[in-house]
Amino acid sequence: MNLALWIVAGLLAVVFLVSSCSKLFMSKEKLASQPGAGWTQFFSAGAIKALGVVEVLAAAGLILPAALDIAPVLVPVAAVGAALLMAGAAITRFRLRDKLIAVDLLYLALAVFVAWGRFGPESFTG
Template structure:
């Protein structure tokens, strides 16, 4: 169980890091031209950058607290927050009829829910 949770957290951290870097450092007009980035056309630069920074923090929060053994409870808290972020992403992509992206967000949501459940419960760092 522990190995599966680490793999899921690593995969999700890579996804968060990739999304965070692109939203934080790629100009909004370039993001809007990319597949799946059309939603940024209707969002402010500040909003897109804020989401990017939150994703970067999520990438850190999914791995670093456990590795450093400093407040490892932040791992499932981060995963639970990622679930909420993915609900918002699914709503946004659903409104735009980008159902393939809704499915992808659902996979990310499931990974995050697995991490939150596992690290709050049977795979807790305190168990």
């Protein structure tokens, strides 16, 4: 179970890092031209950059506290934050009737799995 939680947390961290790069380093217009980025029309350029920063923090929070053994209790907290982020993404895609909602729901389920596992059976504190 511990290995599965590490793998899922690592996968989520990579997904969030890759996703954040496009939000942080591409202009809103260029990002909007990408497939599945219709949601950008409802957000300002600053809000998109802020989402990128939140995704970087989520990626770091899923891995670094446990890997460095510095406040590993922050891993499930980061997983809850990632789950909330993906819930917001899924709601936005639902409102747009976007088929990529399935991907957001998958990432939401993975983040919930990490939060459940790290708060419960494979907690770093017990």
